[in-house]
Amino acid sequence: MIVVEEVRNELFAGLRHAVGEAALRRESGREVSITVPVDRLADACAFVKGNLAAPLATMVGLDDREQAGVFRLVYVFSVDGKWVSVETEIDPARPRFPSATPRVPAAHWYEREVQDMLGLIPDGHPDPRRLVLHDDWPEGVYPLRKDFDPTVPVPRVDGPRHRFHHLHGEGIVEIPVGPIHAGVIEPGHFRFAAVGEVVLHLETRLFYTHRGIEKLAEGKRFDRVLQIAERVCGACSLSHAVAYCQAVEAIAGVVVPPRAAALRSFFLELERLYNHVGDLGNICAGVGFAVGTSQGGRLKEEIQRLNERLTGHRFLRGVCRVGGVRRDLDAVHLRDAAQTLQKVEAEFRRFVDLLLATDSLMDRMIGTGAVPFEAARDLGAVGVAARASGLDRDARRDHPYAGYDQLHINVPVRTEGDVRARAQVRMDESFASFALASEVLRSLPSGPLFTEVGDLPPYRIGIGVTESPRGENVHWVRTGPAGSIDRYRIRSASYCNWPIVALAVPGNMVPDFPLINKSFELCYSCLDR
Amino acid sequence: MLNIIRTSLRTGRVTVPYPEQSETGACRGRPHIDPDRCDGSSTCAEVCPSGAIAVTRTASGARRWQLDLARCVFCGLCEEACPLGAIRMSADFELATRSRDDLIVGVTHVPRDTSDAREENPPAVAVGSATSAGREDLAASGNYLGSRIRSLLKRSLHIRHMAAGSDNSCDWEIAHLLNPVYDVQRFGIDFVASPRHADLLLVTGAVTRHLEPALRATYAAMPFPRLVVAVGDEACGGGVLQGSYAVAGSVDRCLPVDVYIPGDPPRPQAIIQGLLIALDRLEPKMKRVELRVDA
Ligand code: SF4
Secondary structure, three states: OOOHHHHHHHHHHHHHHHHOOOOEEEEEOOEEEEEOOHHHHHHHHHHHHHHOOOOEEEEEEEEEHHHHOEEEEEEEEEEOOEEEEEEEEEOOOOOEEEOOOOOOHHHHHHHHHHHHHHOOEEEOOOOOOOOOOOOOOOOOOOOOOOOOOOOOOOOOOOOOOOOOOOOOOOOEEEEEEOOOOOOOOOOOEEEEEEEOOEEEEEEEEOOOOOOOHHHHHOOOEHHHHHHHHOOOOOOOHHHHHHHHHHHHHHHHOOOOOHHHHHHHHHHHHHHHHHHHHHHHHHHHHHHOOHHHHHHHHHHHHHHHHHHHHHHOOOOOOOOEEOOEEOOOOOHHHHHHHHHHHHHHHHHHHHHHHHHHOOHHHHHHHOOOOOOOHHHHHHOOOOHHHHHHOOOOOOHHHHOOOOOHHHOOOOOOOOOOOOHHHHHHHHHHHHHHHHHHHHHHHHOOOOOOOEOOOOOOOOOOEEEEEEEEOOEEEEEEEEEOHHHEEEEEEEEOHHHHHHHHHHHHOOOOEHHHHHHHHHHHOOOOHHHHO | OHHHHHHHHHHOOOOOOOOOOOOOOOOOOOEEEOOOOOOOOOHHHHHOOOOOEEEEEOOOOOEEEEEEOOOOOOOOHHHHHOOOOOEEEOOOOOOOEOOHHHHEEEEEEEOOOOOOOOOOOOOOOOOOOHHHHHHHHHHHOOOOOHHHHHHHHOOOEEEEEEEOOOOOHHHHHHHHOOOOOOOHHHHOEEEOOOHHHOOEEEEEOOOEOOOHHHHHHHHHHOOOOOEEEEEOHHHHHOHHHOOOOOEOOOHHHOOOOOEEEOOOOOOHHHHHHHHHHHOOOOOOOOOOEEEEEEO
């Protein structure tokens, strides 16, 4: 483990060398931020990423023309439990910046998004196509600029068609699928280039469920925005709510009371459990193993019913509030939770044994959809997908939050990177979650449920992170005047992992796509926002 | 193989007997207003994240409190905020209706001195334009005979699900209808892959700009007779997304909606209830409520 002081010294010495004295620095709590001139942006990012082996956690574009006459970009890296932000200012008269993507590949989508939403052009980006906005969105209209008026309807135009990459050659066929799919799933468009059954290339066109959530939050009071944060995603509602609350609490300087912190961890583990258990069932659906699907669905249901009995909500909405939690557990709840989890764990163990002993299932999973370690690392994979490809990262341990600093987090890692490895990581993590949840229940501290949050200081930045069932969610918040939110950037786990799905599929059969896709179990709504 | 059979046998039957047996869940369902405690102040309206509560003045000056359950996200903040304890969250989840209007609860505080009570009729709720326009079209083409459609489909219904910009919670609950616990196939209901095979379009989400063309195309591809059911607060009334540049707001702004199933998301049982209402196999429990109290 690197000592924080050393990180800092190394960082600044190295940066001085890489970008010269022009780097400004600012430090507060767990955050270090440096400002560099725009032409040295890529150098600074490459330095932080390369020398400190720091993954890119998020990137935010800001329209600060009113206050400071500039646009701003903030690349946030995660360094040993701290956040290192590389900032730069962009002159509105020349809204361009040198793309960091060639040297920090994980930045590729963020930079395309900044181009769509703020009109800042990443020079030298290898793939500068539109990402979030679709073909019929007019040129020159940027929803995250402050002068964009969301009440004026944006006309649909007959814009240029999205350029898909085509493969040419004898026997290559292109199979377009979606955005509306055959099953009960969310919308997205996939294009396979295949020879016979084997996929050569997969392209995705996503962001169909883009709901303008980041813009919607702007100007609203911080407690109102929580209701939006909870609805970014259904299956990871609580992870998003907690990440948002942590960001605001960091700004307010509020410490969550111990009981609330422990309860947050408990409910977050329930969220992980119902997702992982259900996802294992869904992986079975990907190969048509109906008994596995039914068993997974049934056990998921048991946990979601427990959620409802404990909190009134099957997806745990309404559990969290800024400063703590809204729901307590009484003696009846505690008994119910302990008994239900014990029962479900025993049944889950049998379910896992059944899956592992079913050769026809294992046969389909082993070696399918493999993601090599280097690809996972360079594109910034998170969550189960990262841990199945040998990347040892888990925000519960690396950026302890809620009650996790009091708990022992066991992070299972595998190296094969295939469907089987992702399933196995889910299984191991589920057992760890059962253990964590009962550990919290046994040692639940007493005390208040929340700390009152007073006035928020304006124009301050807070970062909240949670390890959702799908991986790390990073919420970046900047306050505005009078307790409002000025900018809210939501980077979900799916945002990091979708590009990796596209890498996992080539070389596999077309019919294996549902299986591979389900082994990642990504979500569209928190990606698209 | 033996293992698989043993697993299934050990599990036994897990299907919940809904709607044969009513359920009293622990869910956070519909907020109830106690008109005698309510003073028509707007504390609740201020905290409501989805604009479901509005306090207005009628033409004669009376104060009118209104709750629109199509927009409600069932967060319970109004209950916490009301200083008079006039709002109580209940476990009522069977909220599906055939008309948007039936999801309105109004309380008019009639001042005592205007005892002649010449109160105007409470305003009808503004529904998305597609409802009436769509209906007229269909009526004109002679194809829309609601009860006949429903009697035709009564015993076998094929559903095409479409996520039109939801947060995926409603979609998960719809997917759960196919697990052994809810097992909608026992009602003769099933999901199909193509809209061309579908009798009913089950839509979730506040209809994003990027999906509106796909939603219309899906609907257009369906054969007659066809039904549309909106699932969840976003599909019914826009939820917390109202006012975003990227969403239409509710499904009925794009398509004529036959049944609304409010909820954030509605529990699987609530969706079952809504589907059975769409088929005339159940009658809605909700009716528009208009209460008058002396101020
Ligand atoms: S429960 Fe419904 S009416 Fe009450 S505040 Fe929440 S959304 Fe508004």
